[in-house]
Amino acid sequence: MEPKFPERVPLAFLPTPVERLDRLSKHLGGPEIWIKRDDQTGLAMGGNxxxxxxxxxxxxxxxxxxxxxxxxxxxxxxxxxxxxxxxxxxxxxxxxxxxxxxxxxxxxxxxxxxxxxxxxxxxxxxxxxxxxxxxxxxxxxxxxxxxxxxxGSNVIGATGYVLAMRELLEQMAAEHLNFDFIVFASSSGGTQAGIVLGARAFGYRGGVLGISVDHPAEALKTQVAALATATATHLGLDALALAEAVVVNDDYLGEGYARVGENEREAIKLMAQLEGILLDPVYTGRAFGGLIDLIRWGAFTRGQRVLFWHTGGTAALPAFADRLL
Ligand SMILES: Cc1ncc(COP(=O)(O)O)c(C=O)c1O
The missing domain is CATH 3.40.50.1100 (Rossmann fold)
Incomplete structure (x- = not known):
């Protein structure tokens, strides 16, 4: 039976586009890279x-x-x-x-x-x-x-990403597409909790990897697992063994939160100059830099498809101008 979701007020342009990044994929020479554009949710420059x-x-x-x-x-x-x-x-x-x-x-x-x-x-x-x-x-x-x-990371906010996962699965079905991994920036945990729960609830079988922006992996995993479980209870969904589906990488914390380094600079410039898409210096630049590094280390194989979920943040770019060029 289809679960009943709470009411929402329409604020976002949905569904957000899913695009293949051909030039970036070719440049990195690893898996096929795709992007989901939640930087285009529309509300005053958008974002997750x-x-x-x-x-x-x-x-x-x-x-x-x-x-x-x-x-x-x-x-x-x-x-x-x-x-x-x-x-x-x-x-x-x-x-x-x-x-x-x-x-x-x-x-x-x-x-x-x-x-x-x-x-x-x-x-x-x-x-x-x-x-x-x-x-x-x-x-x-x-x-x-x-x-x-x-x-916005409580059970009510995380519900937005449970349904975002349903949206993505509908797009995948319509295009006969499958993703082996979904990768994104994770911080207060609501996005990841929603994605992990939505993946379970709507039958996504690939991997879900949150790249931590500011917390040690164990702490963030505990937080995401607790929020995913509480959100499942809130929505009347199955919460069994959700914690095992929470995977966090904290290798890219760099000098700390909002400290821009070479990882973020390279990721932002590659995405901008090969695909004309802007990332942000704090979240998506850090997470995409992590994905680039993982690809270079051979964490994904050539035939695989990886979706980078762009969670927004580009409105912050001017505040970091002196550290970006
Ligand atoms: C652009 C961007 N990406 C990712 C995140 C992380 O999302 P969450 O806090 O749900 O983990 C945030 C949070 O502020 C954000 O602003």
Missing amino acids: KTRKLEFLGADALAQGADHLVTTGAPQSNHARQTAAAAARLGLGCSLVLRGQKPAAVTGNFLLDQLLGAHVYWSESHECNEAIGRVMADLRAIGRRPYLIPLG
Whole structure:
């Protein structure tokens, strides 16, 4: 029986395209590389969070909320897409960004403000208190705030990627295509939890590999497995042995989160100059750099097909200009 999914508010252009990257595949001389363009979900420069926000936004409206509150890094793509979703749904938006307020108003930080969000700054270790204060202040003036966790990664947000996996399988069936591996950037775990659960629920038989952007593999695996299991329970899907399907590679953490190195620079330039597609410096550049390295090490064979799931983030590019060229 087809499971019943919660309501969503339409925010994304779906389905996102799936394309074959001929010039890049030829250049690397390994498997056939394909890409799924979730950088083209459409909401204020798109990205993976738009799929999550379709369900989080619907839940906020169902609860009678009039304001979205969330948190992220100074160049958070999630924060920018949340600001855009709030604007689209006629809700207010407050963002608690972690770290130092940057001197330059650029990238996502610029877009957050153009989209009408109120931006607050907090040191990482005080962030929860800062979020608590923003929520309390909003309630004190009669607003009804709805809190979205870091990365939109709870069972409601992850549902967006369960259905994204169904979308991909429908595209594969229509084109008589099969992918041996799906590879993407993983950080707060919601994308991977949804993909792993959707793969199980809708019968994808290939491998799913999350390339960690900022967490050690064991910690991220535990987080993704717990979220996939909780999401299965939330949706009434089979949660048995989901943890075994969670595969994370943490070989590409480099100098740390949002520190751009040669791995990211090479990946961004190769994708841009061979295919005319932009990656981002923090997530997809790092993950695609990891995929290039794995191909060079012979982790995939020539006859295989690998899908790189582009999760967006290109709005951050200008903020990293000095480290990209
Ligand atoms: C562009 C981009 N790719 C990938 C991710 C990782 O997604 P998740 O947090 O669901 O693991 C993020 C999260 O912020 C992102 O902005």
